[in-house]
Amino acid sequence: MVDLVLMVSVFAAAFVVGYVLISRVPPRLHTPLMSMTNAISAVTILGGFLLFAVPTTISQDVLGFMAIALAAFNVVGGFAITDRMVKMFHRKESSS
Numbered sequence: 123m124v125d126l127v128l129m130v131s132v133f134a135a136a137f138v139v140g141y142v143l144i145s146r147v148p149p150r151l152h153t154p155l156m157s158m159t160n161a162i163s164a165v166t167i168l169g170g171f172l173l174f175a176v177p178t179t180i181s182q183d184v185l186g187f188m189a190i191a192l193a194a195f196n197v198v199g200g201f202a203i204t205d206r207m208v209k210m211f212h213r214k215e216s217s218s
Contacts, residue, residue, distance in 0.1 A: 160200040166193040 147155055170190035173182065 156200050156204055160197050160204075163193040163196040163200070166190075167197070 144155070167190050170186045170193070173186040173189075178186070
């Protein structure tokens, strides 16, 4: 029970600190910041896979699956948005 309270406390503190830091980032730094969050999400996915390498309880399996699914969603969405932003800087080809 103490471990769960500790983990929830760390999660809540990380959420608050992350929100405060990200809300203060100037717009020109959003793309590098998104690249870093994609890297962090990739580490979360690897950690989730490592969780399934050892015997776990049903609740740990559910939390691990949710971590992998949400981190994968973040990675895919981040790459899609980054690709869209990069395309805005390409010159349009003229047809003449």
